[in-house]
Amino acid sequence: MRRARRQTVTPAGLMLVVLGFLALTFIVLLPARAGAAYLDGSGSASLENSPVQPTAPADPASGGNSSGDASSSAVSSGGGIGIPGFPTISRVLCLKQCVSSTKPTRGAIIALRGDNLDRVTRVFFTAKKGRVAVKLRTRSRGAVRVTVPGKAVRGFVAVVDSSGNRTRTANQLRIFPISAIPIQVFPVRGPISFGSSGSRFGAGRPGHIHQGQDVSASCGTRLVSIRKAKVLYNRWDGGGGNYVVLHNIGTRTNFVYMHMIRRSPLKVGQVIGAGTQVGRVGNTGQSSGCHLHFEYWIGPWQTGGRPIDPLAFLRSLLK
Numbered sequence: 049m050r051r052a053r054r055q056t057v058t059p060a061g062l063m064l065v066v067l068g069f070l071a072l073t074f075i076v077l078l079p080a081r082a083g084a085a086y087l088d089g090s091g092s093a094s095l096e097n098s099p100v101q102p103t104a105p106a107d108p109a110s111g112g113n114s115s116g117d118a119s120s121s122a123v124s125s126g127g128g129i130g131i132p133g134f135p136t137i138s139r140v141l142c143l144k145q146c147v148s149s150t151k152p153t154r155g156a157i158i159a160l161r162g163d164n165l166d167r168v169t170r171v172f173f174t175a176k177k178g179r180v181a182v183k184l185r186t187r188s189r190g191a192v193r194v195t196v197p198g199k200a201v202r203g204f205v206a207v208v209d210s211s212g213n214r215t216r217t218a219n220q221l222r223i224f225p226i227s228a229i230p231i232q233v234f235p236v237r238g239p240i241s242f243g244s245s246g247s248r249f250g251a252g253r254p255g256h257i258h259q260g261q262d263v264s265a266s267c268g269t270r271l272v273s274i275r276k277a278k279v280l281y282n283r284w285d286g287g288g289g290n291y292v293v294l295h296n297i298g299t300r301t302n303f304v305y306m307h308m309i310r311r312s313p314l315k316v317g318q319v320i321g322a323g324t325q326v327g328r329v330g331n332t333g334q335s336s337g338c339h340l341h342f343e344y345w346i347g348p349w350q351t352g353g354r355p356i357d358p359l360a361f362l363r364s365l366l367k
Contacts, residue, residue, distance in 0.1 A: 134213045137162040140205065140221055143193070147224045148323055152196050154223060157185065160192045160207065167209040168192050174203020174220075196223060231275065233323050234365040235305070236340055238269035242359065243339075249357035259355040260304065260343035261362060267338035269329040271305055272322075274365070279318045280349065282311065288341065289332025293349050294320075302353065304343035307335045 137160050142149055145156040152158050160171070166189040172179040173196065180200065185193040192207065200223050206216040240263050245251060247262035277294035280302065284290055288306035292314060295302050305312075309330025314320065331338045344361060347353025 133164045135162065135164045135168055135207050135209050135215050137165075137205070137207065137215060137217050140217060144321065145226070145229070146321065146323065147228045147230070149325075151222065151224050151228070153226045153229065154196055154198050154200060155226070156196045157193060158196060160194070160205065160217075161190060163190065164209075165189060165192045165207065167211070168207045169210050170208045172206045172208075173197055173200040174205075175199045176201055179203075179206070230322050232365060233272060233274060234362070235271055235274050235303075235326075235342065236263050236265050236269055236329065237272055238265050238329075240265045242362075247339075249355070249359065260306070260341050261358045263340045263342055263362070265329045265338060265340065267309055267329055267331060269338075271308065271326045271328060271340060273320050273324045273326055274303060274322065275299075276319070276321050277303070279312075279314045279316050279320065282314055282316055284311065285333060287334045289335060290327065290330065291333075292326055294326070300347055300353075302345040302347075302349045304341075304345065304349060306341035306343075307332050307339060 139161050140150065140152075141159045141161060142152040143157045143159055145153050147153065166187055168184070168187055171182050171184065171192060171194050173182065175197075176199070180197050182194045182197050185195065187193070202222045203220050204216040205221050206214055208214040242248075243262055243264050247258075247264070249258060249261055251258040273294060275296045276298075277296050279292065280295050281291070281293040285306075290308040290311050291304065291306040292308070292312045293302055293304050297319065305326055307330050308327035309332065310327070312327040314324075314326060320326075329338050329340055335341075342358055342362065343349075343355050344358035345353045345355050
């Protein structure tokens with residue numbers, strides 16, 4: 049009877065067993081660790097009332113920055129609480145005492161618009177000698193409002209937030225003298241047509257005559273104040289649609305804008321400068337086609353005053 053041959057483990061075989069065990073461990077544990085790291089984003093915060101606004105997790109396909117701008121990205125802490133991103137300024141808009149919406153004067157109120165501006169604590173303007181800081185009027189995540197200081201000159205406007213992060217406007221802001229503010233501007237800011245005889249003052253209408261001049265323009269075209277004025281009415285009417293009545297300060301005249309696409313953002317009693325946006329061309333009320341129905345009144349509107357033909361005046365504003 050033959051004796052069975054004894055099996056022995058060689059060093060090479062032992063090495064293969066060890067390597068196989070390590071490989072199996074790596075394969076089993078790697079997905080679990082990778083999955084845990086991916087899920088540990090802003091959605092994992094357990095606080096019910098987080099002291100900061102959580103941020104959305106970055107898209108892995110975009111290299112961890114969905115916006116492509118490192119300055120506006122947010123950073124997540126280990127607990128998933130979002131740390132606000134750096135402030136950014138996308139544009140500067142002049143709101144009051146302006147030559148135009150992009151041309152402020154000294155003393156003008158401007159809005160710096162962008163993102164992550166709700167933590168801004170200081171705003172600096174360029175001055176002849178260095179820079180000058182101003183107080184904030186209002187601030188939100190999307191905008192900061194300030195007054196242009198009297199010492200401001202052409203240059204960059206910079207902001208600093210509570211963490212010391214700072215940024216500035218992409219372009220230098222030019223400051224204009226108050227004398228550059230226009231006294232009168234044409235009310236429709238786009239291509240226009242005065243139409244045919246049916247659009248004119250005095251044209252026949254069912255039960256009355258046309259009391260204004262129709263100015264045809266594309267729906268959505270901006271409408272602005274011709275002069276410095278006070279808002280008397282901002283209402284809806286079945287005939288005039290969305291309309292606004294402006295009293296021209298320092299005169300006995302009133303201008304009327306009718307058929308606007310939506311209600312004007314202006315408030316009754318508000319004083320606005322020439323070029324301030326009143327609304328947009330529309331086709332509301334009893335209207336046929338997008339146009340501004342414009343009326344020029346001497347004396348009180350509808351209460352003792354009288355309308356006049358505004359065509360010659362409107363044409364003069366185009367010269």
